[in-house]
Amino acid sequence: MNMNEQIKQWSEEAQASNADHPHRKVELFIEVRDGALEAVAPYLNQQGYHHVTLVEDKHTSAAAGQKVAKLIREAGLTVDIVRLPPNAVGDVIADETYIMKVLLGVTDKSQAVLAVGSGTIHDLVRFVCYKMNRPFLSIPTAASVDGFTSAGAPLIVDGSKQTFQAVPPEAIFADLSVLASAPQTMTAAGFGDMLGKFTSLADWHVSRDLGNEPFSPVANRITEEALHACVEHVDEIAAGSKAGVEVLMNALIASGISMLMIDHSRPASGGEHHISHRIEMDFIAEGRKQVLHGAKVGVASALLSDLYRELAASQDVEAFNVYRTLPASEQMRAWLAQVGGPSTIAELGVTEDQLARALRTAHTLRDRYTGLKYMNEHQLLRS
Ligand SMILES: [Zn+2]
CATH class of the missing domain: 1.20.1090.10 (Dehydroquinate synthase-like - alpha domain)
Known part of the structure; x- marks a missing residue:
C-alpha cells in the first residue's frame, strides 16, 4: 500500500471513530520515491500553477532546488527563487527577519510556494502561505523532522518559540536520492x-x-x-x-x-x-x-x-x-x-x-x- 492509499484508509478509520475524538479529513498528495522531484513540474501543470516561488538556502539549493527550478522552467512554467542567506552564526532560523524575507519574495503573480529544505524553511513557508492565502508544496531535502505536514508553524518571536496557525502542504515530493544524500x-x-x-x-x-x-x-x-x-x-x-x-x-x-x-x-x-x-x-x-x-x-x-x-x-x-x-x-x-x-x-x-x-x-x-x-x-x- 503506498502512502496515499494508507492515508485514505486511516482517514476512513478516523471518521468511523469520531465518537472518541473529532478527526479532520486529511487530503494531501504524497510522493515518497526515487525520482520524486520529477513529479513536481507535472503536478504544477495539472494544478494550473504557471508561476510559482521556490524558497531555499545555499545547501538545499544544491541538494534539490536547482534541479527542481530547471525542471519547472523546462516545463514552460515561471519560477522565482528566494535564496535565504545564513545569519551571523550560519543558521537559517524561523524568526521575524526570515519571515520578512520570504514575504518579500512572494510576488502577486505567484500562485504557489515550494519549500525546498528541512523543517525551518517549511515553517517559514507554511506561515507566509497562510498569511498570503497561497498553497504550499513540500520538497524535503532530509528526513530530519516530522513537521513537514504540520498545520502549525513554530516560530521564534521576540526570542521565544511559539506555535502559530499556518497551513499544511498541499503535496509532498520526497525524493529518496535526495534524502539518502543528506548529511x-x-x-x-x-x-x-x-x-x-x-x-x-x-x-x-x-x-x-x-x-x-x-x-x-x-x-x-x-x-x-x-x-x-x-x-x-x-x-x-x-x-x-x-x-x-x-x-x-x-x-x-x-x-x-x-x-x-x-x-x-x-x-x-x-x-x-x-x-x-x-x-x-x-x-x-x-x-x-x-x-x-x-x-x-x-x-x-x-x-x-x-x-x-x-x-x-x-x-x-x-x-x-x-x-x-x-x-x-x-x-x-x-x-x-x-x-x-x-x-x-x-x-x-x-x-x-x-x-x-x-x-x-x-x-x-x-x-x-x-x-x-x-x-x-x-x-x-x-x-
Ligand atoms: Zn519533533
Whole structure:
C-alpha cells in the first residue's frame, strides 16, 4: 500500500471513530520515491500553477532546488527563487527577519510556494502561505523532522518559540536520492524525533488518565506503528540507504498525519519536546548555533525514559504503568549512537546547569499534562 492509499484508509478509520475524538479529513498528495522531484513540474501543470516561488538556502539549493527550478522552467512554467542567506552564526532560523524575507519574495503573480529544505524553511513557508492565502508544496531535502505536514508553524518571536496557525502542504515530493544524500546527522535527527514518540505517546496516555485530555486511539496507533517501523529498520536507517530513509520518511509523514488528523501535537510531542524547546530558547538567547530539533528530542527522550521508569516504580499511580513499557535510557542512547546522532546531553553541547533548568521549567512552556509536569509538581527531581 503506498502512502496515499494508507492515508485514505486511516482517514476512513478516523471518521468511523469520531465518537472518541473529532478527526479532520486529511487530503494531501504524497510522493515518497526515487525520482520524486520529477513529479513536481507535472503536478504544477495539472494544478494550473504557471508561476510559482521556490524558497531555499545555499545547501538545499544544491541538494534539490536547482534541479527542481530547471525542471519547472523546462516545463514552460515561471519560477522565482528566494535564496535565504545564513545569519551571523550560519543558521537559517524561523524568526521575524526570515519571515520578512520570504514575504518579500512572494510576488502577486505567484500562485504557489515550494519549500525546498528541512523543517525551518517549511515553517517559514507554511506561515507566509497562510498569511498570503497561497498553497504550499513540500520538497524535503532530509528526513530530519516530522513537521513537514504540520498545520502549525513554530516560530521564534521576540526570542521565544511559539506555535502559530499556518497551513499544511498541499503535496509532498520526497525524493529518496535526495534524502539518502543528506548529511547522516540530519537522518539521525529524524530518527531522534521518531524515537521521542516513546515518551510522547506514554505522556499522552498519562495526560488522558490524569489530565482528562482528549485521546484518539487511531492517531495513537498510527504514531506507534511508525515508531516501531523505525526501530525495526534501525540498521538500514543507520546506513543512510534509500531503503532506510524511505522507512524513516514514511514514519515522519505518518507522525505528521496523526497530528494533522486530530489538530493537535499530543501524539508526537510530550515532555521530551518541552525539554528540547527549552534548550533551543537557551541557545538562541546565548546567540549559539542551533542543534537539530530531532537530535535534542532523541537525547531528551532517552533521558526521560529512565526518569519515567523510576517514577512508575516509586509512585503508586496506575496511569504511570505505561511508563514501565519504555525502553531503558541505555538502549535508546545506543540506537541514537548507532544512527550517527548525539546520544548524551554533553554531546548536544548542553551543560548540567542548562539541563537542570530545562527539567524544572520545560513543563511550563505548554499547557499539557506530562510525567515531567507531575515530577515538578511533586518535587521529585533530584539535585
Ligand atoms: Zn519533533
